[in-house]
Amino acid sequence: DAGVIQSPRHEVTEMGQEVTLRCKPISGHNSLFWYRQTMMRGLELLIYFNNNVPIDDSGMPEDRFSAKMPNASFSTLKIQPSEPRDSAVYFCASSNGQGASYEQYFGPGTRLTVT
């Protein structure tokens, strides 16, 4: 199995631009998670889906962030408009079960820099 796939691996954009991050979970996994990691705040859960349905989006910082999961094999995290404080590493993870009782498999992350 290829593991969780994220693209792009690196993204540099200017403030105000739209950014779209993509994730392909492990085939057969039914939960997908988006995290953000910064030195200051550590690893934060932004949103998670179960069977393509958003379960908890309380970690989404503000309306500029949106996430979709149109099918079991694809999810996007969009930031519009982007701001310098959005600079972070964004991870996607998937698991074969709902919630926190299952191990999560992380992708390699997307390093986002907003100038």
Next chain:
Amino acid sequence: SQQGEEDPQALSIQEGENATMNCSYKTSINNLQWYRQNSGRGLVHLILIRSNEREKHSGRLRVTLDTSKKSSSLLITASRAADTASYFCATDAYSGGSNYKLTFGKGTLLTVNP
């Protein structure tokens, strides 16, 4: 907000020594997980211990859980340079309805010197 907090923040040891990292949490849990993150990479799951378990082993890893003290420890025996990484504990937090989500601590940076 983080539920678990690791201690120490950083640990430097020599190859062959044992490394112990601790995690404390605030509210009751159903399970606790440990993850490793190599520099520039995603997190890798190491071990999951349930609230009714006190100790679990996996290779050179030993995890203990003391629910009365709300704490866990991760012991890596006979450390190797390749064990150099950040180690995170993650606990489940209520997420609404019947759902729980993982919350991560800020990690312990372990450096194993050859």
